[in-house]
Amino acid sequence: MNEPHDLTSAATLRAEFAAALDDGQRSKWAAAFATVPRELFVPRFHQQDDKGQWFALSDGDPGYLETVYSDIALTTQLDEHGIPTSSSSEPRLMLAMLDALGAEPGDRLYELGLGTGYNAALISSVLGDDSVVSVDVDPGLVLLAQGRLAAAGYRPFVLAGNGTEGVPERAPYDRIIATAGLRRVPPALLSQARVGTVIVAPIGYGIARVVVSGDGEASGRFLSMPAFFMRRRGPALNPDFPGVETAVGETTAVPVSDVIDRLRFPLSLALPGYNSCSWRDATGRVTGVGLWTEDGSTATAHATGTVRQIGPERLWDTVEHLASVFRDGTPAHEDFGLTITPDGQRFWYGDPKGPCWPAPTD
Ligand SMILES: C[S@@+](CC[C@H](N)C(=O)[O-])C[C@H]1O[C@@H](n2cnc3c(N)ncnc32)[C@H](O)[C@@H]1O
Structure with a gap:
């Protein structure tokens, strides 16, 4: 069995990592990255070699801590076909999403996609345990994350279930974040929001940020950074x-x-x-x-x-x-937006009257 990592090295790497993520912005969320030990949430993860073969890296392996404290997504679970089913996302992307969410102490926050629990720990470190609810569809992951959160000193409310349904008993939420790829903002989550709730969710190859303006109504734009999150789980499908x-x-x-x-x-x-x-x-x-x-x-x-x-x-x-x-060039992510009304959701380009595409209804 490997010797576990050295605590002093972990603390030094964590401080350098958080400073590099912050890039002089002094974001309170970057301070959270300096506080929460990422290694507690990813004691083992999978990486691909240059031939695409998966190999595992565990606490104590050479390079383990340096990889934990680098700006990469860490795949923590693979299915029987070698397809990733859970990961700890790229820290810079996590920071951008948390900054976009703009949660403040006192806000009640819902997360779809508990995964390793690292993001829930970051949020709990700023908002406090009582304000955070996080759901994952995989009960095994929820159990693991709950233990790791407790070991790190955090006790948000975590639950196994379909995160698109929310947790109405704890609503309304002031902030809602999804960390699994969605096709639209789930209507149940809209109904658990209030006017002014900010929702940040990965949709397609981008991250939408909308603000709720009324019953079943919200609108906003995509963040400027490209992103792709593992999709909310569904049946596998093959091309014909x-x-x-x-x-x-x-x-x-x-x-x-x-x-x-x-x-x-x-x-x-x-x-x-x-x-x-x-x-x-x-x-x-x-x-x-x-x-x-x-x-x-x-x-x-x-x-x-x-x-x-x-x-x-x-x-x-x-x-x-x-x-x-789009005849020339690559259209910028932030020029796309999302408008939600009780009649449906649609993506648009430029402004809400520009070219638009309906979001799916399921
Ligand atoms: C990128 S990982 C989440 C990362 C996590 N926030 C963290 O900090 O480790 C995506 C997670 O979403 C979960 N997931 C997928 N579909 C879901 C659904 N419908 N409801 C809740 N969780 C879901 C997966 O099981 C996976 O753990």
């Missing part, structure tokens, strides 16, 4: 590549690399929950992309300009539409 090969080829003038590059974020709003993959040649040039969604729709496009699509939704048509809206 054999099926799509039987479709008649069409032509496109849109460069295939746009899908994984400049149109990636708008596509994640226009095609919520879509999946993609790409093929590259020996030089690394993208030679093709595949897109698929959970209704079975699949599309492939090749650098030759040939597109094939099958299923209820013509996915490449959405790519063509976005390429016609």
Whole structure:
């Protein structure tokens, strides 16, 4: 068995890490990163080598503490297929989300996605235990996180369950944060907010920040930083590549690399929950992309300009539409927004009257 880490080294690394995250901003949330020992929440995690193979790093292993105190997401759980199901997110992204949330002592806060408990500990260190409620869908993770939170001296209210349903008994919340990828703001969470509640949630490849303005009403913009969070869990799904090969080829003038590059974020709003993959040649040039969604729709496009699509939704048509809206350059995340009314939720570009895309209703 490994010797556990040296406490003095951990404290030194933690102080340097928090100072680097803060970058002179003096954020109270950066001070929380200097207070809470991240290593208590990630005694073991998984990393990928340059061939994509997972290996575990545990407390006491060479490089363990340095990795804990670097600005990277740490994968803490893999499913039987080697797909990550829980992680401690990149600290700089966590800090940006906490700053955007702007919670103050006295605020009551709800977190969807307890995971390791590290974020709940950071929040508890500023708001106090009684103000924090955090839910994870995985009961095993909740048990582990609860023990680690207690060992670190924090006792927020934690619960196993579907976080999209909230915890109405403890509502209303002044701040709501999701740390699992969503397709829209869950209506149950809106109903557990009050006027003025700030909600920060990863949606597609961005982080939405909306302020509640009335019953079932909220609006705001996306943060400027790109992000991708593991999605709220659902059934696995595979692309129908054999099926799509039987479709008649069409032509496109849109460069295939746009899908994984400049149109990636708008596509994640226009095609919520879509999946993609790409093929590259020996030089690394993208030679093709595949897109698929959970209704079975699949599309492939090749650098030759040939597109094939099958299923209820013509996915490449959405790519063509976005390429016609965003003709040049990469649209900035913060130019996109989200408006929520009792009738539905929609993403927009520029301003609420600009081009818009409906959020899914489930
Ligand atoms: C990126 S991790 C959360 C990181 C966490 N905040 C931390 O500090 O370690 C995402 C978590 O969301 C959880 N999750 C996924 N879908 C969920 C759902 N519907 N309700 C609650 N938790 C969910 C996963 O089990 C996973 O632990």
